[in-house]
Amino acid sequence: MSDIPPKRVPIPELPDEICFEIFKRCDAKTILKVKATSHYWKNTLNSYEFVYEVSEAWKSKGCSIVAHYGFTNKRNSSKDWVMSIDAVFGEPYKRTVPMVVADDGWYRLLGVENGILCFRYCSAGDKSYLLAWNSADKSTKLIPDPPGHYCNKCSFLYTFGYFPGSVHYGIVHLFKRKPRQKFWQVTMYSSAERDWVLTLTCPEYVQNLDPNYVSVDGVIYWIRWRDEKNPGTPLYIVSFLMVTYTFGQIFLPDEAKANYHCLLTHAGKLCVGATDYDHETYTSTIWKISILEEKPTWTKLFTTSGYGHPYLPALFIDDDLIQVMERYFELEDAPHMKYSIFHMTRFNAPEKTKYHLTWTEYDNFDSFYEAFR
Known part of the structure; x- marks a missing residue:
């Protein structure tokens, strides 16, 4: 190896193609700072070509889950919050x-x-x-x-x-x-x-x-x-x-029919979760619709099962299935006592592994709301 340090090339001398590749790998805050340096970079990084390519690149990265939760007491009044959840570690935090x-x-x-x-x-x-x-x-x-x-x-x-x-x-x-x-x-x-x-x-x-x-x-x-x-x-x-x-219609085949269904997306394709429930456990099969024509092709991706409600809001992050569940309880004899259990699970289909990202319990209305203020 040579002990002569490499020649430093000033950023302005790099071709725009190289700069685009660098910025596509940066986070949003870095791009915003670069846009603030000059009118040239502001116009360049606001161009349709760059915005479209960077948005497509970010779709494949690990991301946060954004969910809206809240208690509704009256018809036109509610205590709501938007929560972001880290898809890897499951750490929640409230968005303003x-x-x-x-x-x-x-x-x-x-x-x-x-x-x-x-x-x-x-x-x-x-x-x-x-x-x-x-x-x-x-x-x-x-x-x-x-x-x-x-x-x-x-x-x-x-x-x-x-x-x-x-x-x-x-x-x-x-x-x-x-x-x-x-x-x-x-x-x-x-x-x-x-x-x-x-x-x-x-x-x-x-x-x-x-x-x-x-x-x-x-x-x-x-x-x-x-x-x-x-x-x-x-x-x-x-x-x-x-x-x-x-408008159009896509009919479910007999093998994909179940008691409950939900829609998901994976790798730019439409997916359907078909779930059967026996009052304690559920079994969900995920199907991918490969060709959206008059007779689309249905491909079974995997099957997952567990305890809980048959309809679990779910989405894909990378190749893992994320299931989010909030159970809300209110005691009939004490209507002011309310509590909720928030639970999120990540399932890896190829490895057939499932692990809990977070399990948080709030014992009453005020603590549930104050925890995310």
């Missing part, structure tokens, strides 16, 4: 939300994608707002909420997702104008248009949708609730293509 909400106000986390958190909230009174928040640079975008589109007594859904190959996002809103209206309607806010685009009537099969959804490459997916009155009704998934503004 970017809006001010009064005691009689409320907020809901609609979705998280590409590091952007989308909220719907009401500071006070009845008027609600939508807010897109970049927690890295603390920037916010206030979006008009279309309350005039629907009746407050009717069912409605919101979703949040990005357009494919783009830095722009959309907020999809499904609603009914009147309680007895047969068909849902849909409208969507586009960050590119900066407005709500055309309102259309949904197909007849867009009914009884679970409010939980997933977004994959510009497509929103919901699973249809099981129709107890018509048990012979086939189970299917409803899709909405944000670019073409069209």
Whole structure:
């Protein structure tokens, strides 16, 4: 080895291609500091090419889980908090939300994608707002909420997702104008248009949708609730293509049918968790939909089992399955005594190993709320 130190090359002499590769491996705070050094780097690192490539690179990194929890005592009042959980060690910490909400106000986390958190909230009174928040640079975008589109007594859904190959996002809103209206309607806010685009009537099969959804490459997916009155009704998934503004159906095959179902995403593909429950234990099989066509291919990934409620909110981090569970209890003889058990488990399918990330118990309402203040 030579004892002559290598020649130091000033950063400005490096080609932009090399700088891009370096910055794509940096965290958000480092990129923000570099953008503040000059107009050149601000414009360069704000370019569509860089933002898109760095967002794709960050998707494969270990990340935090963002969850919204809270107790609701009144119709228009709640004590809520947004919590981030380390996906490796399970350490939780409360996030400070970017809006001010009064005691009689409320907020809901609609979705998280590409590091952007989308909220719907009401500071006070009845008027609600939508807010897109970049927690890295603390920037916010206030979006008009279309309350005039629907009746407050009717069912409605919101979703949040990005357009494919783009830095722009959309907020999809499904609603009914009147309680007895047969068909849902849909409208969507586009960050590119900066407005709500055309309102259309949904197909007849867009009914009884679970409010939980997933977004994959510009497509929103919901699973249809099981129709107890018509048990012979086939189970299917409803899709909405944000670019073409069209709906579609994906029917569940017989081998993927179970008592409970939930949607997940893994490696850019739609997945379905099919769970059977016997009042004490559950067994879940994870299926991946490889080809989204008229007859998609269903591939069984793995099966996991355990004790607890049959429907566990779950998601993939890298190749591991994360299951998050919150059990809330209230004593009938002492309604002021409330407690909750928060539990998160990480399951590695290839190694068939499962370990608990965190188990936290709060014995009453105040301590549960104060613990994350």
